[in-house]
Amino acid sequence: MKTLSIRRPDDWHLHLRDGAMLEGVVGDTSRHFGRAIIMPNLVPPVVTTADAASYRDRIRAAMSPGDAFKPLMTLYLTEHTDPADVEAGQRSGLITAVKLYPAGATTNSHGGVRDMEKAMPVLERMADIGLPLCVHGEVTTPEVDIFDREAVFIETVLDPLRRRLPELKVTMEHVTTKEGIDYILSSKKNLAGSITTHHLIINRNAILVGGIRPHYYCLPVAKREHHRLALRAAATSGDARFFLGTDSAPHVDPLKECGCGCAGIYTSINTMSCLAHVFEEENALEKLEAFTSLNGPAWYGLPANEDRITLVRREEPASYPAKIETGAGPVTVFDPMFPLHWAVE
Numbered sequence: 001m002k003t004l005s006i007r008r009p010d011d012w013h014l015h016l017r018d019g020a021m022l023e024g025v026v027g028d029t030s031r032h033f034g035r036a037i038i039m040p041n042l043v044p045p046v047v048t049t050a051d052a053a054s055y056r057d058r059i060r061a062a063m064s065p066g067d068a069f070k071p072l073m074t075l076y077l078t079e080h081t082d083p084a085d086v087e088a089g090q091r092s093g094l095i096t097a098v099k100l101y102p103a104g105a106t107t108n109s110h111g112g113v114r115d116m117e118k119a120m121p122v123l124e125r126m127a128d129i130g131l132p133l134c135v136h137g138e139v140t141t142p143e144v145d146i147f148d149r150e151a152v153f154i155e156t157v158l159d160p161l162r163r164r165l166p167e168l169k170v171t172m173e174h175v176t177t178k179e180g181i182d183y184i185l186s187s188k189k190n191l192a193g194s195i196t197t198h199h200l201i202i203n204r205n206a207i208l209v210g211g212i213r214p215h216y217y218c219l220p221v222a223k224r225e226h227h228r229l230a231l232r233a234a235a236t237s238g239d240a241r242f243f244l245g246t247d248s249a250p251h252v253d254p255l256k257e258c259g260c261g262c263a264g265i266y267t268s269i270n271t272m273s274c275l276a277h278v279f280e281e282e283n284a285l286e287k288l289e290a291f292t293s294l295n296g297p298a299w300y301g302l303p304a305n306e307d308r309i310t311l312v313r314r315e316e317p318a319s320y321p322a323k324i325e326t327g328a329g330p331v332t333v334f335d336p337m338f339p340l341h342w343a344v345e
Contacts, residue, residue, distance in 0.1 A: 172194070
């Protein structure tokens with residue numbers, strides 16, 4: 001048996017949904033994580049500071065009594081977002097970041113930005129006050145292949161934006177390509193990237209080989225193997241510009257296993273086991289704490305968690321349910337396709 005003690009991790013990209021689904025999944029995050037950046041793509045989306053306060057209160061109400069988990073709230077950027085409201089939200093301590101969804105990029109993103117020029121007033125204000133912009137880094141124009149969306153976004157949207165507003169602090173969320181990793185590595189300041197658990201483990205074969213497997217379908221979609229290897233190298237490098245954002249995204253099985261299934265993979269329950277496995281494979285267990293617990297807080301200007309968790313490696317694999325039951329319906333848990341010998345004690 002081996003043990004590894006690290007500071008309590010944080011999740012810098014998380015979907016908790018709302019209502020019965022929120023109540024069913026929040027405990028899987030709060031059990032191991034101290035904080036999480038909460039995605040605002042509800043229906044309707046979280047577009048104002050008042051919306052964010054209401055959503056935070058619903059999250060708190062769904063948590064177990066005495067739970068110390070802290071949700072970090074974000075706003076959904078639209079072409080009509082009020083810069084004054086964004087600044088007030090930041091100054092109040094409620095708003096940690098603003099999220100850019102290109103319209104149509106992923107779940108509940110139809111209200112996202114179509115014309116970046118219309119969002120410039122709020123982006124300029126964010127650059128002035130130091131509020132980070134979290135980006136779903138994909139274009140949605142139909143002529144661009146889905147596997148090329150991230151690279152094209154960097155070239156046509158993100159790089160021009162950063163040249164125009166060099167002081168804007170940008171998080172490329174759920175980076176999935178070597179081009180994304182290389183772009184972050186080439187930047188000297190104000191750019192970092194979150195990497196998901198599942199993109200370190202699966203490539204696009206997991207979705208398509210042997211039949212369509214909807215529970216490995218996510219957006220951004222998993223890419224070729226050389227991209228996965230680039231993500232692994234970045235995550236396990238210790239480089240402070242890379243940190244964990246699970247993008248854990250629950251959908252009930254009927255909405256995944258249908259003719260037009262939803263994008264999203266549910267990893268909150270077994271992420272730490274999966275990551276310890278990956279880092280052990282890469283001979284980088286000593287870098288796990290940086291990726292999960294140190295780099296993210298440093299990027300967002302927050303202290304690392306003081307308390308710790310202990311991971312234990314046992315001969316017998318850890319046991320996780322294939323599905324969790326929520327008040328909204330069953331949700332399939334991510335299967336990494338290998339036994340998980342590491343688990344949080």
